[in-house]
Amino acid sequence: MNVTTPLEKLTPKDFATDQEVRWCPGCGDYAILKAVQKTMPELDVPRENIVFVSGIGCSSRFPYYMATYGFHTIHGRAPAFATGVKLANPDLSVWIVTGDGDGLSIGGNHLLHILRRNVDVQILLFNNEIYGLTKGQYSPTSRLGTRSPSTPTGSIDNPLSPTEFALGAGARFVARGIDTQQKYLPDLFKRAHAHAGASFVEIFQNCIVYNDGVFTEFTDKAAAEDHQIHVEHGKPLRFGKDGAKGLRVKPGSFDLEIVTPSENGVTDADILLHDETSHTLANLLAAMQPPHFPMAIGVLYCNPIESYTARISQQIEEAKAKAPLGDLNALLQSGHTWRVSD
Amino acid sequence: MSETASAKAAPARAPRQELETAVVRFAGDSGDGMQLTGGQFTLTTALAANDLATFPDFPAEIRAPAGTTYGVSAFQINFGGRRIKTAGDAPDVLVAMNPAALKVNLKDIKEGGLVILDTGSFTERNLQKAGYEKDPIEDGTLDGYRAVKIDISKLTLEAVKAQELSKKDALRCKNLWTLGLIYWMYGRKRAATKAWLEKKFAKRPELAQANIAAMDAGHAFGETAEMPAEIGGFTIQEADIQPGLYRTVTGSEALAWGLVAGTELAGLKMTFASYPITPASGLLHTLARLKSFGVVTFQAEDEIAAVCAAIGASYAGTLGVTSSSGPGLALKMEAIGLGISVELPLVIVNSQRAGPSTGLPTKTEQSDLFQAVWGRNADSPLAVIASRSPSDCFDAAIEAVRIATKYMTPVILLTDGYIANASEPWRIPDANNFTPMPVTFRTDPEGFKPFLRDPKTLARPWAVPGTPGLEHRIGGIEKDHESGHISYDPANHQKMTATRAAKIQGIANDIPAQTVELGPSKGRLAIVGWGSTYGPIDRAVANLLEEGLEVSHIHLRHIWPLPANLKSLLEGFDQVLVAEMNNGQLSTLLRSQYLLPIEGLNKVSGQPFKIAEIEAAIHARLEK
Numbered sequence: 001m002n003v004t005t006p007l008e009k010l011t012p013k014d015f016a017t018d019q020e021v022r023w024c025p026g027c028g029d030y031a032i033l034k035a036v037q038k039t040m041p042e043l044d045v046p047r048e049n050i051v052f053v054s055g056i057g058c059s060s061r062f063p064y065y066m067a068t069y070g071f072h073t074i075h076g077r078a079p080a081f082a083t084g085v086k087l088a089n090p091d092l093s094v095w096i097v098t099g100d101g102d103g104l105s106i107g108g109n110h111l112l113h114i115l116r117r118n119v120d121v122q123i124l125l126f127n128n129e130i131y132g133l134t135k136g137q138y139s140p141t142s143r144l145g146t147r148s149p150s151t152p153t154g155s156i157d158n159p160l161s162p163t164e165f166a167l168g169a170g171a172r173f174v175a176r177g178i179d180t181q182q183k184y185l186p187d188l189f190k191r192a193h194a195h196a197g198a199s200f201v202e203i204f205q206n207c208i209v210y211n212d213g214v215f216t217e218f219t220d221k222a223a224a225e226d227h228q229i230h231v232e233h234g235k236p237l238r239f240g241k242d243g244a245k246g247l248r249v250k251p252g253s254f255d256l257e258i259v260t261p262s263e264n265g266v267t268d269a270d271i272l273l274h275d276e277t278s279h280t281l282a283n284l285l286a287a288m289q290p291p292h293f294p295m296a297i298g299v300l301y302c303n304p305i306e307s308y309t310a311r312i313s314q315q316i317e318e319a320k321a322k323a324p325l326g327d328l329n330a331l332l333q334s335g336h337t338w339r340v341s342d
Numbered sequence: 343m344s345e346t347a348s349a350k351a352a353p354a355r356a357p358r359q360e361l362e363t364a365v366v367r368f369a370g371d372s373g374d375g376m377q378l379t380g381g382q383f384t385l386t387t388a389l390a391a392n393d394l395a396t397f398p399d400f401p402a403e404i405r406a407p408a409g410t411t412y413g414v415s416a417f418q419i420n421f422g423g424r425r426i427k428t429a430g431d432a433p434d435v436l437v438a439m440n441p442a443a444l445k446v447n448l449k450d451i452k453e454g455g456l457v458i459l460d461t462g463s464f465t466e467r468n469l470q471k472a473g474y475e476k477d478p479i480e481d482g483t484l485d486g487y488r489a490v491k492i493d494i495s496k497l498t499l500e501a502v503k504a505q506e507l508s509k510k511d512a513l514r515c516k517n518l519w520t521l522g523l524i525y526w527m528y529g530r531k532r533a534a535t536k537a538w539l540e541k542k543f544a545k546r547p548e549l550a551q552a553n554i555a556a557m558d559a560g561h562a563f564g565e566t567a568e569m570p571a572e573i574g575g576f577t578i579q580e581a582d583i584q585p586g587l588y589r590t591v592t593g594s595e596a597l598a599w600g601l602v603a604g605t606e607l608a609g610l611k612m613t614f615a616s617y618p619i620t621p622a623s624g625l626l627h628t629l630a631r632l633k634s635f636g637v638v639t640f641q642a643e644d645e646i647a648a649v650c651a652a653i654g655a656s657y658a659g660t661l662g663v664t665s666s667s668g669p670g671l672a673l674k675m676e677a678i679g680l681g682i683s684v685e686l687p688l689v690i691v692n693s694q695r696a697g698p699s700t701g702l703p704t705k706t707e708q709s710d711l712f713q714a715v716w717g718r719n720a721d722s723p724l725a726v727i728a729s730r731s732p733s734d735c736f737d738a739a740i741e742a743v744r745i746a747t748k749y750m751t752p753v754i755l756l757t758d759g760y761i762a763n764a765s766e767p768w769r770i771p772d773a774n775n776f777t778p779m780p781v782t783f784r785t786d787p788e789g790f791k792p793f794l795r796d797p798k799t800l801a802r803p804w805a806v807p808g809t810p811g812l813e814h815r816i817g818g819i820e821k822d823h824e825s826g827h828i829s830y831d832p833a834n835h836q837k838m839t840a841t842r843a844a845k846i847q848g849i850a851n852d853i854p855a856q857t858v859e860l861g862p863s864k865g866r867l868a869i870v871g872w873g874s875t876y877g878p879i880d881r882a883v884a885n886l887l888e889e890g891l892e893v894s895h896i897h898l899r900h901i902w903p904l905p906a907n908l909k910s911l912l913e914g915f916d917q918v919l920v921a922e923m924n925n926g927q928l929s930t931l932l933r934s935q936y937l938l939p940i941e942g943l944n945k946v947s948g949q950p951f952k953i954a955e956i957e958a959a960i961h962a963r964l965e966k
């Protein structure tokens with residue numbers, strides 16, 4: 001007996017499980033979970049075809065709270081498991097949930113390779129700049145000088161930017177979001193899902209216990225307008241109150257600068273239009289850091305090419321066209337044989 | 343069978359000598375084509391209805407400088423008119439294409455053995471590169487051997503003159519000249535090699551002609567008595583071989599085909615994820631060409647990713663298979679633990695090599711038994727089986743697939759560098775006679791619980807993503823024994839640990855009872871082996887049984903769980919000796935399981951056991 005879940009009737013609630021959610025109260029993960037559950041019914045994918053794969057860490061508890069298929073694996077390796085899932089069944093919609101420690105420290109290698117291969121999955125990296133589950137050690141994205149149990153006098157290694165890493169690894173879809181922005185996150189997730197190939201979304205996630213407020217500089221309601229820029233393909237790169245400020249290429253350099261049209265001879269025409277197919281622009285936007293620049297949020301880069309999964313399917317189809325499928329005897333008897341008779 | 347039987351032999355020619363078996367080793371520089379030469383001799387020997395076993399010995403370096411001892415490549419073949427079980431202890435004949443090949447191999451050759459040398463390559467420079475201070479041809483090094491000194495280089499150049507090749511290309515035909523001579527020595531036909539050359543060089547017919555001319559010239563050299571008169575060539579009777587269709591296979595090939603057959607019999611597709619490592623890569627290469635069988639191969643970024651992808655593929659409903667060698671297996675262990683915890687089928691092939699650490703990648707050893715059976719954190723049981731020979735890899739692979747899918751468990755299949763690369767004739771089975779072992783995926787949501795087990799096998803249902811109504815979550819955290827939900831309950835963990843162990847132990851009731859290969863089923867001495875020691879143990883025991891000694895050979899396919907009757911079988915012998923290429927791993931395991939006084943015969947030189955070594959050990963114990 002087969003039960004097909006009628007798509008149109010599904011609501012975010014249908015994607016919630018009966019498992020008690022075990023994140024700390026006030027953790028940013030709750031908001032992201034809510035946004036993902038809100039996105040799912042709108043994807044037009046049967047619930048049974050959705051798989052959440054995670055590694056280890058606070059964020060990696062995510063699959064237990066999604067009423068889809070879910071696989072909570074081992075530290076850092078979710079991209080490898082997810083690749084296997086896609087190799088076995090390319091029709092599944094596979095979502096990887098990872099964190100800055102899981103995805104960029106122990107699992108950095110796998111993240112690099114799933115992005116470069118362009119396996120058709122969605123990767124949500126919750127960046128809270130700290131190790132939560134192991135109780136607060138600094139992570140590869142922690143800012144220089146972060147004091148933690150393992151760095152009592154401040155961390156001394158330079159942090160890594162997940163978004164810049166993804167762009168450098170050859171990702172063809174790179175986006176950024178903020179945990180609390182319920183208005184924007186579902187759209188980012190939908191775009192990530194629509195992109196055939198590896199889609200990478202970095203989400204700034206507040207760890208209220210071990211790293212509270214580390215992003216407030218640009219996530220605070222009062223600061224948002226001046227310290228976030230929401231990029232949209234084809235639209236001018238403007239931010240600030242009423243979009244008063246904008247970005248342009250600083251004359252005589254390769255850098256961006258903040259300008260205000262109507263001041264110092266700058267006009268609206270000087271403001272860059274966002275081109276999400278430009279790798280160069282995506283890198284410039286990804287590199288912007290507060291306080292001097294606004295944090296770029298939205299789809300920074302989307303420039304699809306054929307996915308790894310599609311290429312594998314194509315090679316298999318070509319091989320099958322050349323040789324009849326599954327003739328075991330023909331295989332065993334291929335090459336040189338001889339007969340010994342009685 | 344011999345095309346030279348009526349040869350117009352010169353008057354002084356000694357008659358062909360009858361032999362039961364012979365061991366020949368071809369040795370030369372990596373660039374001399376020794377593996378090809380050996381491969382062709384193997385094929386032709388099989389066509390002459392001899393039984394045979396071969397062992398290629400590649401240099402560890404990729405492109406060692408020409409003429410050096412570490413660039414020597416060798417190929418050994420043992421063939422004869424009786425059942426051949428090993429590549430042979432000491433070669434009767436050494437073909438040395440340069441001084442380095444002589445230097446490396448001479449010590450292995452039988453006393454009084456035949457050593458055929460290409461004197462043309464014994465130049466001052468080559469002698470120096472090989473580390474010879476004096477010319478071994480002159481200084482007595484070859485005393486005690488029958489040396490045949492031939493300027494093969496020069497004769498080859500003469501033989502291929504008509505093709506007007508460059509000197510370099512012309513000299514590359516040296517191996518075919520030599521092969522032609524050896525063909526003459528053993529009364530072999532050249533037709534199969536001729537056809538092979540024509541096909542191989544279809545686009546460069548002048549090379550095909552040159553190689554054929556060189557082979558014919560080498561053959562004629564023997565036939566027209568240019569060879570020393572006392573060397574008259576040999577005749578080897580046909581072996582009594584079971585009728586059927588045959589081919590030669592290496593372990594890598596048989597393993598690949600066995601995995602394909604196994605997954606087809608299970609009604610599954612295979613996802614093979616691996617990372618290159620010596621000596622396991624051959625499996626990846628073979629499977630990568632089998633896409634038309636629905637095989638997806640994935641060269642992962644590392645060993646860990648390979649096993650993880652294989653587990654992910656099993657989770658999604660294909661059979662995940664990964665392969666490696668010892669150090670790679672160590673890297674995979676955490677993920678294999680997850681496979682045990684989430685109870686998904688997985689086949690892990692481990693082509694063992696000599697260790698520890700990087701060890702000797704191209705040399706063989708059986709020292710990963712502990713790692714396979716016990717090498718994980720916590721109580722993490724899985725099934726371990728071993729293949730005994732190249733062709734046996736086919737059956738071993740099917741058995742691994744059967745256990746993995748029936749019991750929803752990772753299975754480690756142990757082979758080794760010797761098995762992976764060695765080849766032997768194989769009676770090709772008819773795929774129509776294989777027994778299907780279809781897998782059933784769970785589809786019914788009614789009463790579905792991810793860890794509610796089949797009471798008989800204790801296997802949990804295989805519920806794959808894409809199945810409506812069965813959406814569920816699994817992971818490495820301890821889970822409730824039925825619902826699979828995270829559970830920190832102490833009693834549940836106790837129960838789950840016991841159940842995982844019981845499931846694997848239960849396999850012991852679903853495998854054949856352990857039999858005795860040779861000799862009485864109880865008595866004075868049992869030699870117990872596993873894996874590639876099969877050949878030398880079996881030959882040694884057969885030889886000594888013929889001498890009237892009371893000795894038996896027991897060879898294990900199943901390392902974990904052990905066959906249910908093994909303990910009582912071993913108890914029937916006064917002495918039990920485990921012969922293995924490690925420092926005593928199976929012997930320790932058997933002692934720990936059975937509390938029997940079991941002894942070990944251990945060898946860790948990177949080389950397989952010699953028959954004589956096992957014979958000596960048997961003598962020593964029976965004469966006590």
Ligand code: SF4
Binds near residue numbers: 023
């Ligand atoms: S430790 Fe931090 S990241 Fe983890 S659940 Fe608590 S608040 Fe969230």
